[in-house]
Amino acid sequence: MKLNKIHHVAIICSDYQKSKDFYVNILGLKIISETYREERKSYKLNLLIGKEEEIELFSFPNPPKRPSYPEARGLRHLAFEVDDIEIIVKELNSKEIDTEPIRKDEITGKRFTFFNDPDNLPIELYEK
Structure with a gap:
């Protein structure tokens, strides 16, 4: 396959x-x-x-609503790759979109954060 x-x-x-x-x-x-x-x-x-x-x-x-918290079985989130996470976070925040604090993936060492779409679908930004 x-x-x-x-x-x-x-x-x-x-x-x-x-x-x-x-x-x-x-x-x-x-x-x-x-x-x-x-x-x-x-x-x-x-x-x-x-x-x-x-x-x-x-x-x-x-x-019907999608259960998110506590996390349910199924698709967990949608992730977008970005070049510079801080620039994207600042742009989202300027458009009144709240983001979680930027964290570092303990396995890859890459930076990431989450925010939600209008239906609270979790969306991740993952730095390249």
Whole structure:
């Protein structure tokens, strides 16, 4: 078996416009396409990260909350690689996005931190 890369990560949000604003205007992801599916009462927004990775942002009527704390089984968080974590943290904080203190990974020695999207999905910044 040969898996080439992660193609996309899918996220279901509770407030489509708020999440779209967060991922596009705060995190700076580029819109590839946006579709409204009337039969599902659902938006699907394809966003570009870097050169080819994607996030699919979905809206559905009344999606259930995702348990985060205490941590539940399943996907733990979404992580973005960054060149300079301090610059990104300052930019997020200037946009009123709270971040955890920058920590150092005891295994790799790399710096990282976490913040949340509008639905409290944990997002990690991991310094290259």
